[in-house]
Amino acid sequence: MKESYHICFTSHQEVLFRDEEDHGMMLNLMALRAYSSDTEILVEAEMSTHVHQNVFSGRPMEYAAALRMSYTKYFNQKYGRTGRFGEKYTYLLKVEGFNHQMVLESYILRNGLHHQAAATALGYKYCTARELFVEDIGLSSEKAAPLSRADIASRLPRHAEFPDEFQMSADGVFLRRSFMEIRRAEQFYGSPRNYLYQMNRLSDEDWTRSQEADHTGNPITLDMLEPGYEGSIDQLLRNENGRAFSRTRLQDMDVCRLIDKDILPGYGVTSVYQLTGSQKQRIARELYYEYHLPEAQIKRCLVLG
Structure with missing residues (x-):
């Protein structure tokens, strides 16, 4: 049933x-x-x-x-x-x-x-x-x-x-x-x-x-x-x-798109899973200082867990 x-x-x-x-x-x-x-x-x-x-x-x-x-x-x-x-x-x-x-x-x-x-x-x-x-x-x-x-x-x-x-x-x-x-x-x-x-x-x-x-x-x-x-x-x-929502805040998929389309080509890879740990750390710092993203969001989008 x-x-x-x-x-x-x-x-x-x-x-x-x-x-x-x-x-x-x-x-x-x-x-x-x-x-x-x-x-x-x-x-x-x-x-x-x-x-x-x-x-x-x-x-x-x-x-x-x-x-x-x-x-x-x-x-x-x-x-x-x-x-x-x-x-x-x-x-x-x-x-x-x-x-x-x-x-x-x-x-x-x-x-x-x-x-x-x-x-x-x-x-x-x-x-x-x-x-x-x-x-x-x-x-x-x-x-x-x-x-x-x-x-x-x-x-x-x-x-x-x-x-x-x-x-x-x-x-x-x-x-x-x-x-x-x-x-x-x-x-x-x-x-x-x-x-x-x-x-x-x-x-x-x-x-x-x-x-x-x-x-x-x-x-x-x-x-x-x-x-x-x-x-x-x-x-x-x-x-x-509804007051906590902001159209200017980057959602996870926005961050993933930024990583996959704009950043990864500069590292000669096609997937975030192909990055080394040091490369991920470097990208994480760039995302934090340029876009002021929360640390937890950067970690899950870069798979830094």
């Missing part, structure tokens, strides 16, 4: 996504592994150091393990990397109760806001937030490219199996609405108006009290969904007001 789970895997020592292609491949592999394991994905958020998903599945760990393995294979091959990618364990939380489910979805969809990657939940590109109630809210939906099955297959790992209803963008990425259970995710909000309210409200005791009405276990809180996070959970919650 399929049940609801929160799945999260992390990589705090090195970023999971160095460019747009990496984000696209993660989505494609989610679609393929969900299809092969009969798993339904309701919502997801791809952050620089971790990935959140809410799925309905009878084999959640099988799905998560296959996804991590296939993405690691892709990433290692692309960047000349070896070994396991990310922290060893995958976090799994079973979720029961209508209100628990709605709160879980909301925390996932607002994760870009929590981590200062966007000023609003709907402003974060790498999650499902902009896919719910698209027409009612007035958002534009990405168009499917007129690709044949052969065209789609050519952009995926060899021998990938996928159904005809999976649609792909011109950039070679499966459209979320074609492989995720968007309508089911919407049901837990009931209306576009309530969805927008939940995306913009601040976390408070009302969420806790609403979950207590489910009589299905402890209320879900943000600290339960952020395994291994070394910063302040209280600060993540304070970020919900």
Whole structure:
């Protein structure tokens, strides 16, 4: 029987996504592994150091393990990397109760806001937030490219199996609405108006009290969904007001792009994983003094952990 789970895997020592292609491949592999394991994905958020998903599945760990393995294979091959990618364990939380489910979805969809990657939940590109109630809210939906099955297959790992209803963008990425259970995710909000309210409200005791009405276990809180996070959970919650976000602040992928496109050619290498330790230290000093970046950000983008 399929049940609801929160799945999260992390990589705090090195970023999971160095460019747009990496984000696209993660989505494609989610679609393929969900299809092969009969798993339904309701919502997801791809952050620089971790990935959140809410799925309905009878084999959640099988799905998560296959996804991590296939993405690691892709990433290692692309960047000349070896070994396991990310922290060893995958976090799994079973979720029961209508209100628990709605709160879980909301925390996932607002994760870009929590981590200062966007000023609003709907402003974060790498999650499902902009896919719910698209027409009612007035958002534009990405168009499917007129690709044949052969065209789609050519952009995926060899021998990938996928159904005809999976649609792909011109950039070679499966459209979320074609492989995720968007309508089911919407049901837990009931209306576009309530969805927008939940995306913009601040976390408070009302969420806790609403979950207590489910009589299905402890209320879900943000600290339960952020395994291994070394910063302040209280600060993540304070970020919900959107004031901590700055368009001028370089995000991890901006820093990775700077390293990979502008700096690495000067060292005669194509991947950060080909740099020596002394070269990384030299680049780290340059990034710190020229861009005034946080030490932790420099370390994870240069893989200096």
